[in-house]
């Protein structure tokens with residue numbers, strides 16, 4: 001599941017080794033790389049609103065409210081990706097900031113799979129979706145993880161401001177500074193931490209055993225690789241400052257150092 005597949009695909013094709021990573025100062029003014037696409041933005045908002053309305057309107061009949069929570073959490077997540085970028089990092093705002101377009105089939109496919117799993121299990125075996133007993137505690141854990149994950153992701157984007165980019169940076173831009181304050185003092189990659197636990201939490205909310213394991217595995221592999229590559233570039237940009245920051249902070253995703 002690649003939340004910025006274009007960037008990481010390009011990145012993976014790069015044959016540079018750690019020692020010869022290029023530090024290129026990007027001279028391009030932000031205005032040149034920012035596209036204003038109001039039509040696309042309003043149609044996205046319309047689609048999001050319609051999907052939200054349909055699910056909120058239709059699914060109460062199924063008496064499985066978790067699915068409403070899931071859809072609302074998805075809409076909120078993608079809205080905030082755009083809104084926080086527009087507010088705190090306006091030089092990089094673009095319709096892609098919704099993280100909906102160009103995200104790769106895997107991302108859309110993963111959520112579709114999760115919703116289908118939920119509906120199939122609900123239809124064939126409604127008892128397994130009854131939020132009672134142990135399943136109540138699983139669902140509540142999921143809600144807490146999703147809310148905490150969303151909060152941490154949003155605050156990380158706000159704190160990192162212009163140093164945050166959805167696309168992994170291979171060139172150091174002039175205003176790219178090393179962020180070590182706020183949540184970054186406690187988490188080395190707070191936005192990845194937030195996304196990881198948000199997505200896993202949502203599978204607990206849906207009481208989806210299969211998607212829970214698939215999301216955990218795929219996301220862990222994705223972030224493990226992404227963090228390794230990202231840190232090679234961050235060391236090439238910030239040298240010893242990043243190395244000592246790395247020594248003093250943790251990622252807080254299991255088994256990622």
Ligand SMILES: C[S@@+](CC[C@H](N)C(=O)[O-])C[C@H]1O[C@@H](n2cnc3c(N)ncnc32)[C@H](O)[C@@H]1O
Pocket residue numbers: 156160163164165166167168169170176177178179180184188189190191192193230233234
């Ligand atoms: C999607 S953002 C994710 C930031 C960070 N990994 C996180 O999870 O909060 C990716 C960009 O953030 C930049 N970045 C990551 N950590 C940073 C830090 N501590 N200070 C400044 N820039 C950082 C990287 O250069 C990369 O281009």
